[in-house]
Amino acid sequence: MLMDGFHVAANTAGNQYQRYKAILAQERLPVAFVDLEVMQRNVDALAKRAAGLPIRLVTKSVRCLSILRRYYGKGPFLSGLMCYSPAEAAWLAEEGFDDLLVAYPSAETADLAGVIRQLRLGRNIVLMVDSPVQVDHLDRMARESAAVFRVAIDLDMSSDLPGLHFGVRRSPLTTPSDVLALARRIDGCTGVRLMGLMGYEGQIAGLMDDVPGQGLRNLILRRLKAWSGPQVNARRDDSVHMLKKAGIHLRFVNGGGSGSFESTRTDPSVTELAAGSALYAPALFDHYRNFKLEPAAGFAVRIARQPKRDVFTCSGGGYPASGPSGLNRAPIPWLPEGSRLIPDEGAGEVQTPVVYDGPEELRIGDPVLFRHAKAGELCERFNELLLIENGQVVERAKTYRGQGHCFL
Template sequence: MRDYHYYKKVCASLPMPFAFVDLDLLQENMQRIIDRSNGKLIRIASKSIRSVDVLRRILDANAQFQGVMCFTVPEALYLAQQGFTDLLLGYPAADSRLLESVAMHQREGRSITVMVDCETHVEQAEAAAARYGVRLPLCVDIDMSIDVPGLHFGVWRSPIRRAADALSLVQRIAQSKHVVLDGLMGYEAQVAGVGDRVPGQALKNAIVRQLKRRSIREAAARRAELVSAIQRLDLPPLRFVNAGGTGSLHTSSAEPAVTEVTAGSGFYSPGLFDLYRDFTLHPAAGYAIEIVRQPRGDLYTCLGGGYTASGAAGRDKLPRPYLPQGAKLLGMEGAGEVQTPIRYNGPEELELGDPIFMRHSKAGELCERFTQLYYISNGSIVGEATTYRGDGQCFL
């Protein structure tokens, strides 16, 4: 039972606020992610983890976990220095100095695959590689969004939507002496990152599910067409074809053209993951804030706690009171910079100094607020790990 009493007892000695990872639930989430991946390799999205030790734990847990998708060049360089291999930049870099750093590491034997989606990206990578006398591996990012009347369903990422556009860039890469095509990536964010079980929004949920089904079909067809076209060219075989995210593991991994899928948020399972219909994961990470005031019988004001997630502003980006069950934020205040009022009318007798356990709306962003994560297992604190911030790093 991971109830309020369990975590309150385990964490009684910890100064608040603090963040934690429940290793038992993390292990269960790892297994559920494996079970939904159809035997494909699983690349770890580091932006959703943001802790070197947790990344190592996941990669060491099962042979299906291979490789890391990084979110910035400085982060990739840092992980390379920590001994991580098979690093893929999830986003392009436009700063020539950063690309030269990648090329320098390539010359020293630490390879990082660079993401590109246009000829300018390729030219910038070529210039950096030429300067250091190396050949940089590139991954071409293809767009997986769909358009329906009056709606762009997906995120604005790559400009490459047609196979012909991708092939043009692939052939441009093939002509170069300084870069080489390493893989393809297509992230169907509108499937992997959009909830379809939002309370009180039955009609919208039904529309989202319909659009997801269409997106899954179109993404599979788009990817299969492109991979088949590349295979007909006289080029070295692709090392990988990457797809999906935690929310689309079961569909992305079912595509024959896909060799690996990406997972990140599912390991911690933040608040937004409560809004998915097709799968359930355990809340393996959270944080605690301290009750310091009681302005009314059913109101408990905590110190700090206003850790809001990125994206379009809305209630879904606020952190969620997790334990005790039934605790809620106030609509007029939400979660604040210096205080967070909580309404609670349940059976627990809360006092000043007691914790309220919270879940961040997203996964890795929690780690930007804390320097360490306490490990919980089998009713005890069993260790701790530094976050990137705890390592003195700030990548975005």
């Protein structure tokens, strides 16, 4: 049934734990898994939030070919992939994917050479630039190889207040004039062709603003987002208009992330959105005011010892996420509901103690389910994802790591 726009399972949290416990009963733990039915509901919610704009699927947040293939080109609202490395884009092209946008600049000549090989085969790969130095490097490589690189310009979308930088430090291009100057530099090159513009408002997309027990922080973040959103949207829109006025036309304008659809889609210049984390719904996406997701991915570790009545020590589990160090980067115990880490120990590489004093009768050998703080980074710890559907494992899908790839 549905309640307040969210799926409400007929099972209780306890039954949910028992369901996953039964599904994973014969598996060697630790193991990572994705619940396909839950993930599909998250994808459906993304489509509704996009309000008609196409969505470019972010590979960094997925890192599994089977799942990328499940959604790539399967719906009118899913269009192309956003990659995080030229080498990754070249590999995905070899695997049959096309319409690939690399969201981060790279100076790795060998990786760029791999892109050239795919361009010669007719694949559509667009690289990201934000500096004349990058443009000149690409131009030299292209001319030496009798090729033409397609590029997009990365516009900085952070906001500044006295004493506060609200956003991520990505691009040095902070004004429409900066964008125009780089576009003219590109226009003067024979080996580089401008295709698009990207403006990622990480301060809106990547910060939770409805965290329980953090009322003042939530209020401040909401006000900062409300102030920053229109400002950066105008910066992106003005950049596009300035390029048009100069006779420079773009094939696409990309914006947003899983957490900023409601803001980004109000920018009339944006032709496509980007999302990936919303598929798996990691812990860092639990508390947004404008939308809610269902946890679709997790990992299970097995209880190996019980030092106290309410402490269950699991084998493995120490899988922290990147970013500023802190508790919100640690994996969180998920099921059985009410499990929690011990702050002085946290999640360890070889063992993770969990405090639990609930209705489930946990024993040595039982699983404890965790959720990773981020989405695709979970795949860097496991060779495969167990894909679950209709109460059973329907596929053992290799991750990038399982296929022998580590791009950064």
